[in-house]
Amino acid sequence: MSFLAFLIAAVVLAVTPGPGMAYVVARTVAGGRAEGLASCFGTALGGLLHVLAAALGLSLIVAQSAVLFSLVKYLGAAYLAYLGLRLLLRKESTFTVTPVSAQGVRRALGEGIVVEALNVKTALFFLAFLPQFVSPGEAVIPQLALLGTICVLLNTCVDVIAVFGTGRLLKSGAARAARARLLTRVSGITMLGLGAFLALARREA
Numbered sequence: 001m002s003f004l005a006f007l008i009a010a011v012v013l014a015v016t017p018g019p020g021m022a023y024v025v026a027r028t029v030a031g032g033r034a035e036g037l038a039s040c041f042g043t044a045l046g047g048l049l050h051v052l053a054a055a056l057g058l059s060l061i062v063a064q065s066a067v068l069f070s071l072v073k074y075l076g077a078a079y080l081a082y083l084g085l086r087l088l089l090r091k092e093s094t095f096t097v098t099p100v101s102a103q104g105v106r107r108a109l110g111e112g113i114v115v116e117a118l119n120v121k122t123a124l125f126f127l128a129f130l131p132q133f134v135s136p137g138e139a140v141i142p143q144l145a146l147l148g149t150i151c152v153l154l155n156t157c158v159d160v161i162a163v164f165g166t167g168r169l170l171k172s173g174a175a176r177a178a179r180a181r182l183l184t185r186v187s188g189i190t191m192l193g194l195g196a197f198l199a200l201a202r203r204e205a
Contacts, residue, residue, distance in 0.1 A: 006133040006147060009194050014154040016187035023115065024159045028166045031102035036163035038105040042112020044156040049117045051148030054126040059140045069136050076128035077195040083125075084192025087184050126151075132198050 020043055028036025062069045103111065116122060126148060134143045 002133050005194070007150075009129075009190050010151050010154050012187055012190045014151070014158045016183045020116070020155065021159055021162050024112075025162055025166050026100045027108055027112075028163045030100045031104065031108060033163060034105050035102065035108040036166070037160065038108040039112040040156055040159040040163060042109040042114075043116040043159065044112075044152055046113045046116025046119070047122065047152040047155065048149065049113075050119075050122050050126050051130075051145060051152060053123065054130055054148060055141045055144035058127070058131055058134070058144060062136045062140045066136055069131070072127075073131045073198070076131050077198045079124065079128040079195070080132075080191045080198075081195030084188045084190070084195060087188030088192065090184065090188075132194070 024036050024039045024043065027039040058069070058072070061072060129151075130144050130147050133147055134140055
């Protein structure tokens with residue numbers, strides 16, 4: 001049940017338009033499909049660095065104190081609820097792409113790694129999201145590594161689809177804006193509900 005909840009939340013969050021998707025689409029527009037795909041793999045590698053950092057950091061917390069790890073999970077649940085509220089209250093939900101210049105496949109790959117590796121919001125999200133589905137009584141690093149890798153793979157798959165569907169994503173009109181708003185609302189409700197459910201479930205335990 002816990003893994004199913006994780007999978008549902010991860011899929012919903014992956015398909016929600018955001019800065020990462022906008023970046024790979026912009027890179028595709030500037031340098032073609034090859035450059036867009038290179039940026040996808042770059043952001044994936046950058047995301048895996050966050051997974052590794054989260055796994056190592058949280059495993060140290062578990063080794064020091066189970067109470068401290070529980071506190072991290074509470075704070076993480078609160079952060080997820082906060083992100084959900086922000087998405088629900090956001091007025092503008094359109095999918096905007098900032099123009100960039102062509103750089104070549106190799107530079108697109110390297111830039112994708114750097115952009116994602118230095119993304120503080122990604123680091124905070126993994127630290128808040130992954131511990132919710134981890135059992136501190138078992139080996140923590142393999143659990144976090146598996147869950148984090150699944151998140152990165154889902155995000156990358158969606159980004160690759162976005163690269164191939166760039167033409168449709170860039171079409172203007174009310175339908176595109178409505179889809180973006182709907183996905184944003186669904187993502188907000190998912191994170192808000194997930195944070196609240198996990199926090200309340202732990203209080204009852």
